[in-house]
Amino acid sequence: MIGDGFAAVLAAAQSGSEEAFSQLWRDGNPPLLRYLRVIAPEVAEDIAADTWVHVVRGLATFRGDEQAWRAWLFTTARRRSIDEGRRRSRRPTAPLDDIAAGQLPTAPDAAEIALERLGTRSAMALVAGLPTIQAEVILLRVVAGLDTETVAQLTGRSPGAVRVAVHRGLRRLAQLLAEAGVTL
Amino acid sequence: MPNFPWQGRPDVSAISDASLSALLAGTEFPTGSPPELRPVAEALAALTAAPTGDELAGEAEALAAFRERLGVPSPTRRPRRRPTLLSPLLSARAAAAAAVAALGIGGFATAAFAGALPAPVQQFAHHTIGAPAARSADARMHDSPSPAGPDATGHPAYGLCTAWAHAKAHGTAKQKAVAFRNLATAAGGADNVATFCAAVPHPGASSSHTSHPTGPPTSHPTGPPSSHPTGKPSSHPTPHPTGKPSTHPTPHPTGKP
Numbered sequence: 001m002i003g004d005g006f007a008a009v010l011a012a013a014q015s016g017s018e019e020a021f022s023q024l025w026r027d028g029n030p031p032l033l034r035y036l037r038v039i040a041p042e043v044a045e046d047i048a049a050d051t052w053v054h055v056v057r058g059l060a061t062f063r064g065d066e067q068a069w070r071a072w073l074f075t076t077a078r079r080r081s082i083d084e085g086r087r088r089s090r091r092p093t094a095p096l097d098d099i100a101a102g103q104l105p106t107a108p109d110a111a112e113i114a115l116e117r118l119g120t121r122s123a124m125a126l127v128a129g130l131p132t133i134q135a136e137v138i139l140l141r142v143v144a145g146l147d148t149e150t151v152a153q154l155t156g157r158s159p160g161a162v163r164v165a166v167h168r169g170l171r172r173l174a175q176l177l178a179e180a181g182v183t184l
Numbered sequence: 185m186p187n188f189p190w191q192g193r194p195d196v197s198a199i200s201d202a203s204l205s206a207l208l209a210g211t212e213f214p215t216g217s218p219p220e221l222r223p224v225a226e227a228l229a230a231l232t233a234a235p236t237g238d239e240l241a242g243e244a245e246a247l248a249a250f251r252e253r254l255g256v257p258s259p260t261r262r263p264r265r266r267p268t269l270l271s272p273l274l275s276a277r278a279a280a281a282a283a284v285a286a287l288g289i290g291g292f293a294t295a296a297f298a299g300a301l302p303a304p305v306q307q308f309a310h311h312t313i314g315a316p317a318a319r320s321a322d323a324r325m326h327d328s329p330s331p332a333g334p335d336a337t338g339h340p341a342y343g344l345c346t347a348w349a350h351a352k353a354h355g356t357a358k359q360k361a362v363a364f365r366n367l368a369t370a371a372g373g374a375d376n377v378a379t380f381c382a383a384v385p386h387p388g389a390s391s392s393h394t395s396h397p398t399g400p401p402t403s404h405p406t407g408p409p410s411s412h413p414t415g416k417p418s419s420h421p422t423p424h425p426t427g428k429p430s431t432h433p434t435p436h437p438t439g440k441p
Binding site for chain 2: 021029031056175
């Protein structure tokens, strides 16, 4: 997150400053990739690049604060990952949420993760082991930094359903980590 | 007895929603949280850790897309695109610059006020320094064989004075030109030109810039120059918001070289 300076950085990027756009990109791309590497692991880099091309196209007319900016970024990425999933899938109507966690290629056995101190990749792999909706809402809340209401809009669920999914996911993480013997 | 996977698992159902919400609310591990949540807090912190190199690898590609997009017309960025809208003028400007380079500024002004430049360049000079407008071939054919020159009492006086000053500094031969005769007449004699010119305002400083000379020698054979190159163009040859940006020869206003 950029914080207080966000409006100025956005305005500069909108008026053509590469430096300002670079700042937006460097702030937004790492969380975007962390999100995509869990929900669309095989095409994460492609979708991230696609997302930025789309965002650049609409940048001049975008209006909103940093929360809205993040929401736009992740909404774009999510739509693209769903489109990509449909395009690649032989079951064209299978929504992302219905894909079982076990189908995710990066989902490891919690016990296999070396957890002396969790690295980002290990933590992502751990989250990827959750049921997809839980993984997604946790990533959107924690990594994308979106509030519950925004995540609800983005995922087409009620705020209550998002809260429940987040809590279930976190409890499950606590369980997986306890089983893996992580003591800190 | 089968070894069920849930056997021996820690009970996480006791973790309250409130403590889970508190975990998401801040970066610090909330005091009073159940100890089972400490590893979770660690995991969430790892999810938001500083970016790794591979997460910043696509910047050049994104910047290329951004750069490409800069040249595309869109309603909100109209003022920044003015240079591209003026490309026809820019070519005239380039021609004028070439003429200036060839003649020197004084020579250029002299040629401009004698109406002796190629038509596009003459037209440019007309709009920028108040030289006579370019004359069409038809107008030239019907012109009197003896040139009348610009009206030194009106709009072109400033440019004439500039040319006169230059000619004076580089010899007197050119001062016999008809344009300078007019200047001398307007000044009330060749000796008074310097005094006369000192009183001529810069075209940009006075409202007389918009008024064109009306006398017969300087009437505009090609019609009134109603369109002014420094104004906002009302129609663009290719106002295409969805057009391909790479085809626009846009000078990059703020980019790094």
